[in-house]
Amino acid sequence: MLKDDLKKVFEKPTLIQIALSTAAACFSLVAFGLFFADAVGDKGGDGLPAFKIAFDVMIDGLHFNVRAFIAYFIPLLCGAAVIFPFKEKKVFYASAFLLLAAGIVIFCMREIYLTKYSEELADMYRKAGVELAVPAIIAGTFSLAAAVLCLARGLVGVKFRAAKDSGFKVQTVAEHEMSGDAVCAEGEKSERVSDGEEDNGKE
Amino acid sequence: MEKNKLVFVLCIVLVAAISLGVLVSCTTNPANPDGIKNYLVLDENVQYQSMTGFGASAAWWAQTVPQGSQSAADLATSLYTDEGIGLTIYRYNIGGGSWDYNAYEDHAAGDFVVYPEMRNTQSAFIAENYDKSRSAADNFADDANYDFSKDANALEFMRLCAEQEGSTVERIILFANSPHYLLTTSGKTNGDYAYQSNLPKENYQAYCEYLMKYLDYVVNGMGLTVDSVSAINEPQHSWGGEDSPQEGCHYEPEELAAFYDVFYGYLKDFNEKNGTDVKMDVFESGNYDVYKSKGRVMEYVYAMSKYDYFDEIDTLSVHSYGSPTSVEARESFVYMLDNLYGDKFNIEMSEICYMEAGLDTGMESALWLSEVMHKDFVNLGASAWGWWMATSCDDYNDGLVTWAWKSENGEVEPTKRYYILGQYSLFVDSGDVRIEGYIDNADKGVFAVAFRKADGSIIVVITNTGSKKVQINLPDGYTSLKAVQTDADSSLETVYDGEYKTAFSVGAESVTTLVISR
Helix, strand or coil: CHHHHHHHHHHCHHHHHHHHHHHHHHHHHHHHHHHHCEEEECCCCCEEEHHHHHEEEECCEEEECHHHHHHHHHHHHHHHHHHCCCCCHHHHHHHHHHHHHHHHHHHCHHHHHHCCCCHHHHHHHHHHCCEECHHHHHHHHHHHHHHHHHHHHHHHHHHHHHHHHCCCCCCCHHHHHHHCCCCCCCHHHHHHHHCCCCCCCCC | CHHHHHHHHHHHHHHHHHHHHHHHHHHCCCCCCCCCCCEEEEEEEEEEEECCEEEEECCCCHHHCCCCCHHHHHHHHHHHECCCCCCCEEEEEECCCHHHHCCCCCCCCCCCCCCCCCCCCCCCECHHHCCCCCCHHHHHHCHHHECHHHHHHHHHHHHHHHHCCCECCCEEEEEECCCCHHHCCCCCCCECCCCCECCCHHHHHHHHHHHHHHHHHHHHHCCCCCCEEECCCCCCCCCECCCCCCCCCECCHHHHHHHHHHHHHHHHHHHHHHCCCCEECEEEECCCCCCCCCCCHHHHHHHHCCCHHHHHCCEEEEECCCCCCCHHHHHHHHHHHHHHHCCCCEEEEEECCCCCECCCCCHHHHHHHHHHHHHHHHCCCEEEEEEEECEECCCECCCCEECCCCCCCCCCEECHHHHHHHHHHCCCCCCCEEEEEEEECCCCCEEEEEEECCCCCEEEEEEECCCCCEEEECCCCCCEEEEEEECCCCCCEEEEEEECCCEEEECCCEEEEEEEEC
């Protein structure tokens, strides 16, 4: 049964690729959007948005916190990257790695925020109740989820190639239509793939 | 097929109805089980802070009030008697002496609207007597170097307010915005540049001597009772460079804490010597923003916690600038204080003004004021509340009343801010306790705060910022009701006084004080 289901999936390789790419992009872009929501806060309700941690106006001028900036900027880049029709699955693996790193850094945002203080003051703020804010937890989770999706997106291509190598038949658009299945939106690309030009990394 | 669709739709409707029911039952307030619109919830068993007064600052303008003038009498009556708004806290400004060198004459440029000469302050210290062969502390400890007649207008106006018939003054706070200019690094009452720490450590004692001379004069020379001395004002602000059109002194947290350590010793000695209980007012924080990098309020409190005197401090004074209408900023500050120091601190909100140029004598800034007061009481837990300058003379909204400074018989013209402050200050006395009181299921812009008096009566101040009249539904169990209202057309006007009723309408854009008795 499972084999049959997988078979159906691999019969429409571009559909799942599109789904994975779209989901990864959405998660990534939402994670970036949360750059403008609180990254740290407390149970009193106040907080500080991530962009204010990245661009912190202190008494001696503007301080740029590169870690806070990159942690949220990576999902923006990766979100854009996975939407583009790259053929190379390395792009997806690289995105997965970067999103994983970004997610971890976002989860460390409280400590990144506290780096501007001495260890003594940072400890005071920890005891005072400064914690990772909910939007940052969501951003971190979404970044990690996007990483998983990117990884899956890359692996689907590999599995597809393996399936194809093992003699699995991939339908062209014409064949789809002939068989009465839903028309594959990316039929032309499927056809190209079926001709063995490249793995199905292109959408 | 159609039947299946119908069943499906019915199932969806059923699930939605059940979900809605669960949601509604979860959100129904047990104090208002019927979900009555604009219902006043009162619970006298839930008590919060005890109130300690309402006030305003006598900085800058008080030194221009001619002694014995009609203006002096009118101002004193309107501010510090129950014929006026019955303020109880008088804040006398210990000047840094900028009048001596006319520091703020030419600061009318830029975005600031200032009054030439009006932000300079008189100092009782006679600068010409300063002897460079002696230490600063010796100079400032020498009685011969003081002439309090230099600030006679301000001192005598304070005496008038405190000693006039029907005076409501309960607490006198002496506060300074800057040390005397002879004690600062810049030689001025603000820094040469932004965030310059302007009081060098070697002058801590001299500054304490300066403050003590004022305290001694007011207590022993004038015979007035002083509640506290506030030596530092908004220490986290820059107070230097071009954007510094008034006296001010920046302190780093460690500097502030170290200064207070010296000052506390002086106050302790004074109290022992004079049998007084003058407290050290700390620390007039410019805000309560725990996350703004320039806020730093928690850093100052933490720095003080390293000293022994910290154990003796039970009150923190803060200003509501920065995030004046933010609930979250207030609650995070309280939350952090609680996490670090438990319920050690009573909070007093000692300064705010409506910082917009122009002169709004109407309800816009008045409703804003009521919102700030409401949040300071409810979300910050403020036990005392202070406006910045009691009077202004020009097109800036930092006064409660307008009055032509220096004039003998100048008309005192109250703004609506004055009356709105009166909606609280005339009814809530020191010792009254804030109780649980709020409008449940409220229309947008309708909110209330409640206090219980010693005689058991309840004071409820209801603000309606909306543009429509709103009926407030009151709880049962009381016998009499009095309502006093301020809106665009009325000022502290009694709109109802009689038998208790459970429905009462408050006007659009109004503040109404209810006095409810059993």
